[in-house]
Amino acid sequence: DGGITQSPKYLFRKEGQNVTLSCEQNLNHDAMYWYRQDPGQGLRLIYYSQIVNDFQKGDIAEGYSVSREKKESFPLTVTSAQKNPTAFYLCASSIPPGRKNTGELFFGEGSRLTVL
C-alpha cells in the first residue's frame, strides 16, 4: 500500500546525543515536510523540501538538520543543539497544489522522541 513510513515509533536519547528519524514515502510525491507536535501548540514546521537535493527552513529549524538525497526519503536529525527535543515528530508529503488538486498533506504515524 502507498503511504509514509516513519521509524522508529519510539526513541529515547540521552542529552548531548544526536538522533536521526527516518521518513520514507512511496507516493511519488515531490514535496516532503517535517512537523513537530507539542501539547497545546499544534503542528510547527521544522523543514520542508519541494524537490530532491533542495530544502528550506521552516518556523523552528534551529537544532535540526535534514537531507533530501532521494525522492522517497527525508531523514531528520535532532542535534544536541536542540534545547527541548522531547516531542512527537510528524513527517508528511504532498504533490504541489494546482487547479485540480489541493496539495493535501499525507502524514506518517509519527515518531515520539524522549530525551532522558
Place this chain on the structure above:
Amino acid sequence: QQQVKQSPQSLIVQKGGIPIINCAYENTAFDYFPWYQQFPGKGPALLIAIRPDVSEKKEGRFTISFNKSAKQFSLHIMDSQPGDSATYFCAARLGGGGNKLTFGTGTQLKVEL
C-alpha cells in the same frame, strides 16, 4: 506569532450533539483552509477544506462555515458519534503556489454516549 487562533482547546459533547470548533486568522493572503483530524498515536488526516470564495462546504456530517470579512472559519460536526472523538486542527495556507500550512493549536473533542 500565532497566525491561526483556534478555540476551544477541548470540548465534550453528548452523542448526537453538534460540536463547533472555531478558528480565526489575520493574514488575508491565506487562500486555502483545511481541517485535519488526528486520532491518538496517529498522524493527522485531511477531513475537509474550503477556499475563501465559498461561505460553506459540507461533506457528510462535517461542515465548514467561512466568514471572509470576519476572517473566521469554523467546523461543525452534525450528529456527533463517539468515533468522532479525536483532535481537530484547522490550518491556513499562503497563496502563491507554495504549500506551507500554518496550523491552529488543536481542539481535543470527546463525544460521550
